[in-house]
Amino acid sequence: MSNKLSRRSFIKASLITAGAVAAAGVTRPLSARASGAELCTLLDLQQCIACGACVEACREVNEEKFPAPEGPMPDMIPRNKVKIADWSLTEKREIDDRLTPYNWLFIQPAVGEYNGEEFEINIPRRCMHCRNAPCSNLCPFGAAFTQNNGIVRIHPDVCMGGAKCKAVCPWHIPERQSGVGLHLDLLPQYAGNGVMYKCDRCYNRLKEGELPACIDVCPENVQQIGPRNEIVEKAHQMTKEMDGFIYGETENGGTNTIYVSPVPFDVLDRATDKGSGSPHLGPAADSMASANTMALATIIAPVAGVAGAVARFLSLGNSDGGGKEGQNER
Amino acid sequence: MNAKPHLLLKILYGAAAVTALFTGFGNMPLWGRYYVADLPGLEWSGDFFINVNVHILAGSLLLCIATYVLTATMMDERLRNSRMTLSGRIRGFLLAMALATGILMVVKNLPGVHFPMATLIVFNFAHMTAALLFMIAGLLSLIFRHPWRQIR
Numbered sequence: 001m002s003n004k005l006s007r008r009s010f011i012k013a014s015l016i017t018a019g020a021v022a023a024a025g026v027t028r029p030l031s032a033r034a035s036g037a038e039l040c041t042l043l044d045l046q047q048c049i050a051c052g053a054c055v056e057a058c059r060e061v062n063e064e065k066f067p068a069p070e071g072p073m074p075d076m077i078p079r080n081k082v083k084i085a086d087w088s089l090t091e092k093r094e095i096d097d098r099l100t101p102y103n104w105l106f107i108q109p110a111v112g113e114y115n116g117e118e119f120e121i122n123i124p125r126r127c128m129h130c131r132n133a134p135c136s137n138l139c140p141f142g143a144a145f146t147q148n149n150g151i152v153r154i155h156p157d158v159c160m161g162g163a164k165c166k167a168v169c170p171w172h173i174p175e176r177q178s179g180v181g182l183h184l185d186l187l188p189q190y191a192g193n194g195v196m197y198k199c200d201r202c203y204n205r206l207k208e209g210e211l212p213a214c215i216d217v218c219p220e221n222v223q224q225i226g227p228r229n230e231i232v233e234k235a236h237q238m239t240k241e242m243d244g245f246i247y248g249e250t251e252n253g254g255t256n257t258i259y260v261s262p263v264p265f266d267v268l269d270r271a272t273d274k275g276s277g278s279p280h281l282g283p284a285a286d287s288m289a290s291a292n293t294m295a296l297a298t299i300i301a302p303v304a305g306v307a308g309a310v311a312r313f314l315s316l317g318n319s320d321g322g323g324k325e326g327q328n329e330r
Numbered sequence: 331m332n333a334k335p336h337l338l339l340k341i342l343y344g345a346a347a348v349t350a351l352f353t354g355f356g357n358m359p360l361w362g363r364y365y366v367a368d369l370p371g372l373e374w375s376g377d378f379f380i381n382v383n384v385h386i387l388a389g390s391l392l393l394c395i396a397t398y399v400l401t402a403t404m405m406d407e408r409l410r411n412s413r414m415t416l417s418g419r420i421r422g423f424l425l426a427m428a429l430a431t432g433i434l435m436v437v438k439n440l441p442g443v444h445f446p447m448a449t450l451i452v453f454n455f456a457h458m459t460a461a462l463l464f465m466i467a468g469l470l471s472l473i474f475r476h477p478w479r480q481i482r
Contacts, residue, residue, distance in 0.1 A: 081365070292441070298389070302394065302397040312402070
């Protein structure tokens with residue numbers, strides 16, 4: 001992982017860290033985190049020095065949740081459509097520069113030029129924990145779900161590894177590990193293909209009143225966590241002070257991960273390597289908007305049904321030749 | 331109103347049921363894996379967002395038809411001369427189950443609505459089971475020509 005630190009980001013990080021520590025506003029009171037209120041994280045991208053402490057801590061505390069495939073991978077059918085995704089080999093497990101089932105957080109570097117000045121910004125990337133998450137809404141088995149505190153999780157004992165969550169996620173965050181999960185006990189070759197994994201915001205640590213590992217260990221206090229309304233307010237305050245930009249507040253209808261940067265996110269997006277396991281920073285429209293508009297149809301439908309029957313009854317009255325009821329309905 | 335359903339109603343019911351079942355399987359997701367989305371004209375079935383939208387629309391049409399038929403039955407005394415067959419009652423129950431759980435799933439998708447995981451699993455599996463059994467019951471009724479209703 002890169003340890004490069006530009007002079008500009010070092011000075012800014014030092015000043016902001018000092019200010020933040022002095023104000024003791026970096027962490028929220030334990031009661032706020034455990035209360036079940038919608039929690040949101042705020043990441044000040046000026047402060048990240050890409051030391052990798054968050055990535056390491058994430059891997060360490062979540063190790064027990066990582067997949068543990070046993071035996072050979074199933075021979076999937078059809079082979080050319082269903083690819084095995086095996087990240088369990090030692091060399092693949094150690095990959096930490098992209099998202100994998102064994103690496104739920106990575107640092108995405110963005111190097112470029114903005115307003116005639118060179119920049120080097122490091123972006124911790126993981127699940128955005130969307131407010132109305134398509135992965136959670138569209139999972140056909142209920143394996144993906146959203147907690148009341150805004151954490152979006154995938155339950156490894158229920159997930160079939162169909163990767164629908166990855167397909168509908170605007171950032172394609174969840175990653176598959178084949179050869180594990182419920183599908184092995186059902187129709188291993190014909191349905192499912194492992195389990196999908198992603199950041200669960202250390203839900204178990206939060207439940208115990210602790211901070212998520214990535215926030216807890218960060219030496220630069222890049223992240224804050226707290227009730228969403230407070231975090232959004234802070235994000236706007238910070239962008240005003242630094243003349244910066246926000247990402248995550250409105251993307252995909254709003255997420256519970258908000259990035260603040262002195263460089264616009266479309267510039268950062270162009271300056272990052274994107275691809276499988278390396279999400280973009282581009283625009284993301286509300287992916288559930290059309291499905292939720294369709295929900296109106298379920299309200300209109302019964303009203304239309306009743307109105308239709310009444311209208312037909314009134315228009316035909318009792319004069320309809322109803323003496324032939326002997327005919328059966330199919 | 332006549333006890334014999336209007337032809338248009340039968341066509342709409344059949345089309346909505348087939349579409350709801352087809353897109354239901356597409357939501358699983360199966361059509362991308364098993365080449366259905368590769369067929370000309372069915373590429374849309376591999377797109378989960380189109381699939382879910384069509385699924386909701388088809389389900390809404392079934393809901394509309396169900397409420398139409400129920401209201402008509404209550405209003406028209408001549409329909410009371412006929413009774414639901416066992417096959418009709420089974421299909422009606424399964425359809426009602428599929429529709430009720432389907433509505434809960436639509437509600438679940440709205441912003442700010444979060445159900446616990448256990449509830450979600452119950453809804454999902456109840457919806458799938460009811461729809462599958464409805465499909466089987468519907469096919470059997472079609473093959474063995476079992477009507478919904480019969481004259482008393």
